[in-house]
Amino acid sequence: MEMVKRCRWLVALTAAALLSACFSTTPNLKEQGNAGQALSSADTSVVFGRIRWTEHGTEKTFGKGLFGSSITPNLLRIEDKSRIRADVDKNGEFIWKLKPGIYVINKIDYRDSWSGNYFTVPQVAFRVPEAGKVYYIGTLEVDFASKRDLIGGLSGQVRSRVVDNAPRGYDAPARELGIQPDRIDKSLMVHVSGLPGTIDTTKEFNVTVQLLNAVFFGLSH
Numbered sequence: 001m002e003m004v005k006r007c008r009w010l011v012a013l014t015a016a017a018l019l020s021a022c023f024s025t026t027p028n029l030k031e032q033g034n035a036g037q038a039l040s041s042a043d044t045s046v047v048f049g050r051i052r053w054t055e056h057g058t059e060k061t062f063g064k065g066l067f068g069s070s071i072t073p074n075l076l077r078i079e080d081k082s083r084i085r086a087d088v089d090k091n092g093e094f095i096w097k098l099k100p101g102i103y104v105i106n107k108i109d110y111r112d113s114w115s116g117n118y119f120t121v122p123q124v125a126f127r128v129p130e131a132g133k134v135y136y137i138g139t140l141e142v143d144f145a146s147k148r149d150l151i152g153g154l155s156g157q158v159r160s161r162v163v164d165n166a167p168r169g170y171d172a173p174a175r176e177l178g179i180q181p182d183r184i185d186k187s188l189m190v191h192v193s194g195l196p197g198t199i200d201t202t203k204e205f206n207v208t209v210q211l212l213n214a215v216f217f218g219l220s221h
Helices: 035-040 171-177 202-219
Strands: 006-009 024-026 045-055 070-077 082-086 093-098 101-112 116-120 124-128 134-148 154-163 184-186
Touching: 024 093, 035 045, 035 093, 035 171, 045 070, 045 124, 082 093, 093 171, 101 134, 101 202, 124 134, 124 202, 134 171
Parallel strands: 024 082, 045 134, 134 184
Antiparallel strands: 006 154, 045 093, 070 082, 070 101, 101 116, 101 124, 134 154
16 A cells, blocks of 8 residues: 655644534553453454654654643544544554444644644544454554744644554554454555545535545445
């Protein structure tokens, strides 16, 4: 699969934006120590991968404390318009339990330990084809060319690409799930050019559905 590079800006996230929609949360099973239990569900699948965040080419790790930086991908499931805040670990790695469907990574919230909350829009989507499976969705590499103003505010250009580390990246998740690596299927994230910067209106949602149906129908033929 072609590795796609895109440019976006990190944008300040206001309190009003945080309250504009209701979210559920999907925990990172990687940090719960019981990832294998997720395989017992008849109506969900397990997906795993990573968001690798770098700043000026240097890999960044994240913490959960008050003074730490963090990233939180926001997912939109197309089938029911549900919005999900998804957890990642300090290295951006994740194992999530999700229903089958098409998901947009609508935005990635970024909390800066100095100046607060921001977000970037990666224009990335992935598909969970069936229930009861384990899917690898790849690594989303995000490089942030950060700049600070005189009062510490953050801005800068964001470049992202999807990287396929299969099958060498299967061993650790397979151990955590208690399965053999050959039980893992691949359903990589894809960049979808033209996805709206927000998907809050009926028009934006309809454009999103049309684009994603075209992309995933094309990938399956």
